Amino acid sequence: MRARKGAIVDVGAGSSRLVDCLLDQGFHRITVLDLSETALAKARARLPPEAPVEWVVANVLHWQPSGRFDVWHDRAAFHFLTEASDQNAYLKVMDQALVSDGHAII
Numbered sequence: 001m002r003a004r005k006g007a008i009v010d011v012g013a014g015s016s017r018l019v020d021c022l023l024d025q026g027f028h029r030i031t032v033l034d035l036s037e038t039a040l041a042k043a044r045a046r047l048p049p050e051a052p053v054e055w056v057v058a059n060v061l062h063w064q065p066s067g068r069f070d071v072w073h074d075r076a077a078f079h080f081l082t083e084a085s086d087q088n089a090y091l092k093v094m095d096q097a098l099v100s101d102g103h104a105i106i
Helices: 018-025 036-047 084-097
Strands: 004-011 027-034 054-055 071-076 098-105
Touching: 004 018, 018 027, 027 036, 027 084, 036 054, 071 084, 084 098
Parallel strands: 004 027, 004 071, 027 054, 071 098
Antiparallel strands: none
16 A cells, blocks of 8 residues: 555544554554543554554643644544633644644544
8 A cells, every 4th residue: 555645633532443544544644642541542552553653642732743734633622622712722733733735624
């Protein structure tokens, strides 16, 4: 399978299987972020240890990404933010993390 070059972050991923599908499709620059270390451990346990995934346990509102992304996928984070200040903090992180022609899926 041909490697796909796009960098993808899955925010609020939990133990979602999106990372499995992205790996199956040839993506190799994947970041999976969640508040729950337990949820990420479940997802990580399904995958080989050498899988090209950066696992991040963090609050997205205070996260400082190690790189920029072509795709920002939000599984279950933004819609839980009810305070305008939290929504603004989220959008600021997202804006800084996305490349100029990147895509956000919320």
